[in-house]
Amino acid sequence: MGTWDVTTPVIEAKDLDLTFQTNDGPVHALKGVDLGIEKGDFVSFIGPSGCGKTTFLRVIAGLEHATGGTVTVNGMTPDEARRNRAYGYVFQAAGLYPWRTIAGNIRLPLEIMGIPKSEHADRVRRVLELVDLAGFEKKFPWQLSGGMQQRASIARALAFDADILLMDEPFGALDEIVRDHLNEQLLELWASTQKTIAFVTHSIPEAVYLSTKIVVMSPRPGRITDVIESPLPKERPLDIRDTPEFLEVAHRVREGLREGHSYD
Numbered sequence: 001m002g003t004w005d006v007t008t009p010v011i012e013a014k015d016l017d018l019t020f021q022t023n024d025g026p027v028h029a030l031k032g033v034d035l036g037i038e039k040g041d042f043v044s045f046i047g048p049s050g051c052g053k054t055t056f057l058r059v060i061a062g063l064e065h066a067t068g069g070t071v072t073v074n075g076m077t078p079d080e081a082r083r084n085r086a087y088g089y090v091f092q093a094a095g096l097y098p099w100r101t102i103a104g105n106i107r108l109p110l111e112i113m114g115i116p117k118s119e120h121a122d123r124v125r126r127v128l129e130l131v132d133l134a135g136f137e138k139k140f141p142w143q144l145s146g147g148m149q150q151r152a153s154i155a156r157a158l159a160f161d162a163d164i165l166l167m168d169e170p171f172g173a174l175d176e177i178v179r180d181h182l183n184e185q186l187l188e189l190w191a192s193t194q195k196t197i198a199f200v201t202h203s204i205p206e207a208v209y210l211s212t213k214i215v216v217m218s219p220r221p222g223r224i225t226d227v228i229e230s231p232l233p234k235e236r237p238l239d240i241r242d243t244p245e246f247l248e249v250a251h252r253v254r255e256g257l258r259e260g261h262s263y264d
């Protein structure tokens, strides 16, 4: 071992390519994507609709397969990582089962994974605390607001305590005030759990507020046009969004999006 600390990326993509074969011919979704995500990073993916953000997240999750290049997750193939429950996944819609209580929904992945029943109640309580929903165990999803449902779905993704959290536009459907609040809470959760988060968003302020690293993508075939290491401190009150540093990063993201765009 050397005296310096060489960190191996938790998620690493090398020259990743993905072409879907469809009835209308091939759809080239991702092209030559190179990216390293380090432990504890909060990485946002931003880009126009259809540029392959969700596809990239699904490749990391082993739900789609690259047609070229490689991806590793914790040094494993995405399929191995999925079988090892390396990540929790939060979808655009909360996707809670309406016939199960909040606790019942959170227990589901624990049941599937065969975690001993005696541990369930404790885990449910702990993750509900993390998302500020303590005491909501017995409620049904329809008794919660949209923002609370999304928090419950984050709790479900946290239930088996994976080091990696993959989040696909989790707050896209919420109004701005609720979204602000959840952004603040997510940063607190990230700081207290030290998870590695990969987060898809359409919102420049959201990406800049949350991330240590912002990955700007171009329209199809999805390529990375810029990777911005955030100069902002880890502690981020919401009003950091009015500071020159914040606005500068937001400007660079906007420029990156504009450059990747062809206006035809």
Ligand SMILES: Nc1ncnc2c1ncn2[C@@H]1O[C@H](COP(=O)(O)OP(=O)(O)OP(=O)(O)O)[C@@H](O)[C@H]1O
Binding pocket: 020, 021, 022, 027, 028, 029, 047, 048, 049, 050, 051, 052, 053, 054, 055, 056, 220
């Ligand atoms: N299973 C599939 N079969 C064929 N084409 C697909 C499939 N999944 C995605 N695509 C295509 O690949 C491209 C990238 O889609 P993807 O959903 O990853 O984009 P996105 O950036 O997440 O978009 P949005 O921001 O609208 O969610 C799109 O053109 C989409 O139509």
